[in-house]
Structures are given as structure tokens and as C-alpha cells.
Amino acid sequence: MRFASLQLNKQTVLIPEQLSPLQDPLLFHPISHYKSFPLQPINKSFKTDLQLLQVLQGKHLLIDEIPFPLCDIHAHYLNGFIHIEAGLQLKEGNLTCMRCGSKQAFSHFSCARCGEKDCRYCRNCIVMGKVSSCSPLYSASVPFQSKQPPFLLQWKGMLSSGQQEASRAVTHAIKKNEELLVWAVCGSGKTEVLFHGLEEALSQNKTICIATPRTDVVLELFPRLKKAFPSINLSALYGGSSKDTTQFVISTTHQLIRYKNFFDVMIIDEVDAFPYNVDSSLQYAVEKSRKKESSLIYLTATPSKTMIRNFHPIVRIPARFHGFPLPIPSLTWVGNWRKEIKKERLPPILIKWITQQVGDGKPVLLFLPSISLIEKVTPLMNKYVQCESVHSEDEDRVNKVIRFRNNQLPVLLSSTILERGITIPNVSVAVIGAEDDVFTESALVQIAGRAGRSKDFPDGSVRFFHYGKTNEMVSAVRLIKGMNREAEERGWLN
Ligand SMILES: [Zn+2]
Ligand SMILES: [Zn+2]
Numbered sequence: 001m002r003f004a005s006l007q008l009n010k011q012t013v014l015i016p017e018q019l020s021p022l023q024d025p026l027l028f029h030p031i032s033h034y035k036s037f038p039l040q041p042i043n044k045s046f047k048t049d050l051q052l053l054q055v056l057q058g059k060h061l062l063i064d065e066i067p068f069p070l071c072d073i074h075a076h077y078l079n080g081f082i083h084i085e086a087g088l089q090l091k092e093g094n095l096t097c098m099r100c101g102s103k104q105a106f107s108h109f110s111c112a113r114c115g116e117k118d119c120r121y122c123r124n125c126i127v128m129g130k131v132s133s134c135s136p137l138y139s140a141s142v143p144f145q146s147k148q149p150p151f152l153l154q155w156k157g158m159l160s161s162g163q164q165e166a167s168r169a170v171t172h173a174i175k176k177n178e179e180l181l182v183w184a185v186c187g188s189g190k191t192e193v194l195f196h197g198l199e200e201a202l203s204q205n206k207t208i209c210i211a212t213p214r215t216d217v218v219l220e221l222f223p224r225l226k227k228a229f230p231s232i233n234l235s236a237l238y239g240g241s242s243k244d245t246t247q248f249v250i251s252t253t254h255q256l257i258r259y260k261n262f263f264d265v266m267i268i269d270e271v272d273a274f275p276y277n278v279d280s281s282l283q284y285a286v287e288k289s290r291k292k293e294s295s296l297i298y299l300t301a302t303p304s305k306t307m308i309r310n311f312h313p314i315v316r317i318p319a320r321f322h323g324f325p326l327p328i329p330s331l332t333w334v335g336n337w338r339k340e341i342k343k344e345r346l347p348p349i350l351i352k353w354i355t356q357q358v359g360d361g362k363p364v365l366l367f368l369p370s371i372s373l374i375e376k377v378t379p380l381m382n383k384y385v386q387c388e389s390v391h392s393e394d395e396d397r398v399n400k401v402i403r404f405r406n407n408q409l410p411v412l413l414s415s416t417i418l419e420r421g422i423t424i425p426n427v428s429v430a431v432i433g434a435e436d437d438v439f440t441e442s443a444l445v446q447i448a449g450r451a452g453r454s455k456d457f458p459d460g461s462v463r464f465f466h467y468g469k470t471n472e473m474v475s476a477v478r479l480i481k482g483m484n485r486e487a488e489e490r491g492w493l494n
Helices: 050-056 070-078 161-176 192-203 215-228 253-258 280-289 305-310 337-342 348-359 371-381 397-405 441-448 471-489
Strands: 002-008 011-016 082-086 088-091 094-097 106-109 119-122 136-140 179-184 208-212 234-237 248-252 263-269 290-300 314-317 330-333 364-367 387-390 411-414 428-432 462-466
Touching (some): 050 070, 050 136, 070 136, 082 088, 088 119, 161 179, 161 192, 161 314, 192 208, 192 215, 208 215, 208 253, 215 234, 248 253, 253 280, 263 280, 280 290, 337 371, 348 428, 348 462, 371 387, 387 397, 428 441, 441 462, 441 471
Parallel strands (some): 179 314, 208 248, 208 263, 234 248, 330 462, 364 428, 387 411, 428 462
Antiparallel strands (some): 002 011, 082 136, 088 094, 106 119
16 A cells, blocks of 8 residues: 655644545655654544454454455544554664564565555565555554453362462462463473463453464363353464454464554463474564563473573473373384384384283374384384374374274374374373484473373373484483472472
């Protein structure tokens, strides 16, 4: 879009070409031509369109994402209820996408909207709509208003001692708008740790976002939180789902690109998971979407070394909610297993362990380093036990996991895709080729964390089959033992 700048009641305002009485085409420029975008003073006598403000509340949207006529949107801008800024701006000399924060991935095109032959646009966030040199970004400048019923939290469960301590720290951080890292071992029940803090936030009318890099976590958390807070209007944002903003949002970190300066409480679950750990524009989106004065809480079972070193304060839950220690992985040398597989054989020691587990009626989850290895090993394994495999490119993945969970499939082979978030009662877990680079310390800790999660079967078997011990394997075992020791010392084990 092209805008002219003019003086109205001693204020500088921008007028889009479509709505302007001015004729001279030289007065109009793509919005990125302008350097500052002052907010207009609020005109209290202006009759606002609440539906329009509801759509824009807390958001940072392109004009095509706002289903209202331009003249209505512009009237709200002139009266101080909507803020406009250029989507691409120069920041410290670098062209910057204000929506996703990218400073590098730009291309240009011949643009019908502004008539420029080399209108630039951001490639980094193009899947969510094109932010170009002539795209304004719109946001609303009204605070969130909502009246909540008095009894919010309907969850009646008991917290373990470790959970209680973390729960107090979370509530404190939310009250004081502080930062906190909750380092909670796999199976400690970290979602429940949030409940009292969330209730506190809702009772203070705060806006809340639980963000996670992974869509399946959004889908898993939504029903649990809905059940705990049934009277709250909760929304789940992922993939293509676009909804009006509610006070409480569960979102993938990707979707936060469309928010600005809105959340009082920002909780990031699985902060160390891909792609959040490597994609700086997701970190930008989180920062942009929360208020300057807000709390920031990270949850993870496997924080990176940098996080542990630099973050303060950290609260640790070393014990599982059921009070049994974490299963310790055993390291088993299997020789040159890749060579065996080339000869269409599997190491006998591996087969022995698997058939033993299956004989004992335990489901077996096997992790392999790559999709190509999974495809080679699956038919070989099928000579001994019935098995199937899943990986990131497998469309039937969800069904296979369901069959495995329902005991219709004794053995499931997987890439690291299932290293987080899968819970199967009584499962035995193994890694084949644990020396491979994909099996970092945190991947191995997460994999081991699949075993023994249910209180009816708290001690699952975990094996790392390898052709040479790595530091990652050794430190994963050391970390798990350390957590058990800490839980024991604090009197949190049964
Ligand atoms: Zn962008
Ligand atoms: Zn353009």
C-alpha cells in the first residue's frame, strides 16, 4: 500500500492512497518510506467497532488478515485505537522484518500494490503471508478486558513435594513478573506445576500464553488445561488455525509471529526442542508477543548447558510424581552393527534382549539414528518379532503409535521423533547405535525418560546398544543418576 503523510489537528498522520482526497501521485510512497509511526491520541468520543478491536487485540497483522473495510480500520487508526507501522524497517542500518525479526532473507518482486519494480519482501515468514516494503502491520492499542468467574481451577489432584516447590516458584514469578527456569525430569508432572500460578494470573486478569515448538504438545495440553480451567475461554493456535485472541492461549512458537506486546505471562514448554533452539525468529516472536513487564517461565527436562550456566533462578524437580527413581540406562557394546546390517544380520545380543522383553509381555520402543537405517532394520527385525516403524516423513505415524499403545504391536522402531512426549505403560526402551551424533546427551535423557513413567510399572528397562561409548552416553547416565541422588537426599523418593 502507498501512503501520504499530512498534518491533521497538528498531528502527523498517514493516509492510504485509496482513501485520500489528494490527487498528486508524487505525495504517495510505500509505507517503508516513513521513518516513524506515532500513535494518534485516543479520541474517547469515537464509536469503536468492538469486533474489529477483538480481531486485532494483541495481534500484529497484515491488512489481508483483517476482515474489515480499510476505511473502518483507518478510522480507528486516526482516533488512536489502532497502531500502524511499516512491516520492513531499517534497524541499526539493517533491513528488518518487524513481524518475524529476520534481517537477512529478503527478495524483491514487481509489486502491483505499490507499483515499485523492486518491492522487497521477507522470505523467512512468507508462509504466513507476505510482509513487503509496502505492507503496513496493524496492532490494537487497547488493554484486554475480561471478567472471570470466581472459581477458576477445577483440578483436584495432589502435587508431589517436588511439584509443590516448583509450583510456589512459578506462582511467585507470575506475581512479580519475573523469569524462571523449571528443570523437571521426564515424568515429574510439569504441567500440574503451572496450575496454581495460572489461577493466580487469571484472577488478576492477566493474559497468558503457553507456547511450545511442537504442535503435538499444543494438542496434548489443550484438553488438559480445558479440564483444569473449564470456565476459561481457551484457544489453541497451530498450523493454519487462526482464532480471535482470548485471554489464555496455547500456541506453537510459530504462531506468535502474529502477536505484539500482549501477554503478561509467557510460558515456554520444551524450550530446548527443535526448532525453537535454533531459530532466532521464533525467539524474536516470543519476545515481541509478550509485554515489557511480564513473566517468562521456561519448562524443560533437558536444558542446554548454556541455559543452565546463564539462567537464574532455576527450580529443579529431580523426582517423578510417583516417587520412584528414574530408570538408569545400561550400556551394551554390540560391535560393528552397521556392518552386520549390511550383511542383513542383526547383533545376536540385541535380538536376545528384544525377544526377552517381548516374552515378558513388555512393549519395546527402539530408537535408530536415521530413516534409512530404520528402513533396513525393520524387515530384518520382523524375522524375529512383529514390528513396524515410524519417522518424521511417515503419514501413518499417529495410527501406528496408537496400535503400539493398545498393545496391538509388540515392537516399534522410531527415529528421534518419538524421543519426547510419548508415554506407554510398562515400555522397554533401547537405542541402537547410541554412539551416533544424533543421540546427544539431552536426546538420550529424553529417550530414557520414556521408561517407567506409570506408577503401576515404575521400573522400565533402558538399553543403549553401541559400538563405542561416547561422552554423551556417559553424561546422560551421570545426569540421570545425579537426579535420583538429589531426589533421594531431599526425601522425595518412596
Ligand atoms: Zn518476516
Ligand atoms: Zn509493494
